[in-house]
Amino acid sequence: MTTDESREAGRDAVATPSRPTIVDVAEAAGVSRQTVSNALNRPHKVAPDTLERVLREIERLRFTPHVSAQQLRRRRASAYGFEVNPSGHRRLGHILDEFLVELTVSAPSHASHLVAFAPDPDDVIAGYRQTLASGLVDGFVLADTRHADPRPPWLLEQHVPFVSFGRVWDLPELTRWVDVDGHAGVLQAVRHLAEAGYAQIGWLGWPTGSPVGDNRRQGWSDGLAELGVTGDAPTAEAVQDLDEATDAAARLLDRLGPDSAVVCASDLLALGVLRAVRNRGLEPGRDVGVVGFDDTDVAAAMQLTSVHQPVAEAARTAWDMLVDPTTSPGPVLLEPSLTVRASSVREPAAPARAGTRPTAKQARPDDEPPGIRP
Amino acid sequence: MTTDESREAGRDAVATPSRPTIVDVAEAAGVSRQTVSNALNRPHKVAPDTLERVLREIERLRFTPHVSAQQLRRRRASAYGFEVNPSGHRRLGHILDEFLVELTVSAPSHASHLVAFAPDPDDVIAGYRQTLASGLVDGFVLADTRHADPRPPWLLEQHVPFVSFGRVWDLPELTRWVDVDGHAGVLQAVRHLAEAGYAQIGWLGWPTGSPVGDNRRQGWSDGLAELGVTGDAPTAEAVQDLDEATDAAARLLDRLGPDSAVVCASDLLALGVLRAVRNRGLEPGRDVGVVGFDDTDVAAAMQLTSVHQPVAEAARTAWDMLVDPTTSPGPVLLEPSLTVRASSVREPAAPARAGTRPTAKQARPDDEPPGIRP
DNA sequence: CGGGCCGTGTTGATCGTTCAAAACGGAACG
DNA sequence: CGTTCCGTTTTGAACGATCAACACGGCCCG
Structure with missing residues (x-):
């Protein structure tokens, strides 16, 4: 087992403190990679005793799936962009900052995370396009929607998933928003x-x-x-x-x-x-x-x-509408x-x-x- | 060129509006994948006329490298974690929210981005460990450093890159921070x-x-x-x-x-x-x-x-210290x-x-x- | 008793990119 | 004229995971 030895050695040596991969877990548990993957993603497809053995090794080796590899293979980032606005952030109050915090808190329960980005004020759409094209995010959470907001129509046209905190005023047919009454x-x-x-x-x-x-x-x-x-x-x-x-x-x-x-x-x-x-x-x-x-x-x-x-409830609702497009599609007030x-x-x-x-x-x-x- | 045809067809058809990859650009420009990669990452290693041709095709096809693939191959996320705190966010003022915004604004100029995360208040370190282990980030930006803060020693011990907005009070030998005098x-x-x-x-x-x-x-x-x-x-x-x-x-x-x-x-x-x-x-x-x-x-x-x-200057300084560990290692006041x-x-x-x-x-x-x- | 099915587990291919090394062609040199 | 070298470009492999398909054994059923 040259691979095994070199890996083990590598982990102990100062040179490569590399994280354990799914293969390490597989070898340790005496199963194949796919079984380890199934143990995490489709536990019901794994025999109970095998499952337990695999999970034990995962725990022991402190294995955590590499997010980039998952994103690449799944063709999905499970991440969403949130625009932060460099100007106007000295407004009284910070509802939006609070909203960002609550979104972040709720993110793990939807197996997702949030990426902050600051688009160029002169071409906001370009910032959204770029963030999306890099594969960094699957969609967006909008906030601070305005009259004549260019973002909702563009996102709609591109078939990009999004929700909005605040009514989408210009598009009455669009119901994917949560707001406070x-x-x-x-x-x-x-x-x-x-x-x-x-x-x-x-x-x-x-x-x-x-x-x-x-x-x-x-x-x-x-x-x-x-x-x-x-x-x-x-x-x-x-x-x-x-x-x-x-x-x-x-x-x-x-x-x-x-x-x-x-x-x-x-x-x-x-x-x-x-x-x-x-x-x-x-x-x-x-x-x-x-x-x-x-x-x-x-x-x-x-x-x-x-x-x-x-705000916290608004954030939770936003996540629900975003990641599970089947339930609660309607607007929530x-x-x-x-x-x-x-x-x-x-x-x-x-x-x-x-x-x-x-x-x-x-x-x-x-x-x-x-x-x-x- | 079956591949070519199917790709082209896929792009036009409603079925697969998939993003262009580096291979698409390569074929369009009549070069290999690696040359396209070099055109973006090592332009000096590409002949001038080839470079121009490749860049033109990149522009024409609106090619943007897939971040997850880059992260996977480079073994580096070029992303950093920023802890947002669910409790205590109703404090007077929002210097930290402002700092987060400015960090986000400065991120692109360092070819990086910011990932927000909210660790469990009962085990903050676990949140940091998890975020790091998933390969989502390479390091962290700390803020709101306290006396007896467990984070700096742990990060130091794990050899995780980080900077702090606010002095690291307990570790005088640690100089990787920026603060306001x-x-x-x-x-x-x-x-x-x-x-x-x-x-x-x-x-x-x-x-x-x-x-x-x-x-x-x-x-x-x-x-x-x-x-x-x-x-x-x-x-x-x-x-x-x-x-x-x-x-x-x-x-x-x-x-x-x-x-x-x-x-x-x-x-x-x-x-x-x-x-x-x-x-x-x-x-x-x-x-x-x-x-x-x-x-x-x-x-x-x-x-x-x-x-x-x-705050904006503090954010820029923090990025400098974080991504370029050779320059300005010292504390900045x-x-x-x-x-x-x-x-x-x-x-x-x-x-x-x-x-x-x-x-x-x-x-x-x-x-x-x-x-x-x- | 052969065929289909089910539960479980394995193998090969693939996502899109970059690294490492090799290939190529021409110029310089002895 | 063969060798070396250099600039440029290409090829094979790899990053770490999941998908798709298949293999295997046991069971049920016609």
Whole structure:
């Protein structure tokens, strides 16, 4: 057994600390390569005692199949690309970073992994084409889908598997996406505020035209309708800028009566409200209820009640739709939950307390980082 | 040429839209496989006219080498693992997410790519071992190194290539890391505040014992020494919690005179100062100077001056150290810059203005997100 | 009792590329 | 004119796994 000896020697010697291959396991277990392969991939086709013997040797030799070899032979990478965006990553909040983390966490349970890539902003499609053509990935997970997004049509045309976190707005016939129901989230917020006893509930959102923003605003007006509010309630608009948001919030507060509350399309807008409230010597929560959206770290830091997106669940759903195209092909709309903090609680002494809505949840201690992280 | 015909037919037919291989290019250019391979990997070993012909065919057929096949034959993945942490990702700020993005952006220029993985928190090393054993990666990029971190010793013992973003505290002999000079950053902050005219400069930091925090605090005391302050200046401590930070800041403000400023070990601590300042009816910047650390999105939103880490440069440096072990083996300590905003400017009318320190930079408009991002 | 079938295991071919070595043709040289 | 050498190109083998097909023995069945 020259091969055997040289291998064994090689493993012990300093020269070649090479990993064991399937052949090493086969020889050790006294079977052929294919049987080892079957033991891992089709255990039911292997006799029980043989199976046990092979698995024992696999364990003993710490054998792990070489992914590249598998990819080559199977003609499948079992990997998916995820675009990370070099620009715009200083946005408030990091839902997408969180989504990437959760995708990564769920990857092993689908025998897959995630490859990050950063396409050239001037030709995004080229980045996708290149990543795909190299055989590095089988498909993609899209996020941050926009109006007139070039990616979904191209992927569809190329028959490339993909899912999207966020509705694919331009292609209604495309159902392979998972999103968070912003409308429902804002509705919860309105109900919660009404229950907490605020007399009037205003809206601070983005200028109309953005699909996400319009959807959230609809949740607010539907919530008011549900409460029996008939006339038009006060609203204000601001783009994603704290100073503008503060000004808009101030105007909104002028038009709201005492004991009012404001629901916002984002945590940053809510931050503007907090600031405007404090500017006139009032206390968020006690005097004016405020609810944000996204439950970012800023919300946690500022004791801001906010609509929380179930990102981990979204990631799991995305994997399901991606790797098993037969099940759950349809769109999935996840219900967000409300993380209640001091900004929507009127009694100042009591700590943050959850509403009675089934989906409302209390801010848990581990929402805040436990230790010091620089 | 049966092979040729079937291939051509396969490409046109709906059945097999398979990617072109190196053999297709070879046949089209009238050379052998190896020559095509050489044209891409050793162009100098190919006759000029042949080279041109081959490259033209590569372009025409849109040939891209199959990464898995390369990895298998080269016995090298040209990929590196990056651990993403499922817990604790709700920390304030997202320096590490940003670092991941910048790593991804720089990856292609080193003919490499990044694979995200999430090890089991109960056995982190197992996750590293598994990822490595599968041949998916050649090494790792570490981040968030801690005291008593098990990863560096293990990687060293296994002779696995790695670099670290953040000093490897326990192994002084290990030099393969890049970090941001917190000491220098705080020093800049102190100089900037002194120049802006604040009479006294206090420190709000974490409890002593954390290497990062102690390093930053040292920058503050060295800065005061440089200014000729001899006695002990006021300091306070708080863990990473906004309420605690606010209380600590209030105590600190009691001990500081008028026209004072506070330098903080983190943006969250600085947020506490902002709050404490406003609680007593004062205005950050005009009445009390405040500087944070990390230049997170919160800092931008709250108009907080903060020490900015050159994350992109850190990522590039990390790649250099990782893939080319001959050059720059030593540790690299990068100089942060100061992003000046309203919280450290005394005249209320004037917009944020940079100090005269060469590394101080003004907050650029694109620090804030341009559009609406939900 | 011959043929088909089933459970189990083996062998040859293959995925697409690069390494190692050999082949080829022409120029330089003794 | 034979030999050596060099630049260029080609051929065989290998990386480590899986697919496809087949071999083998035992069992059932007509």
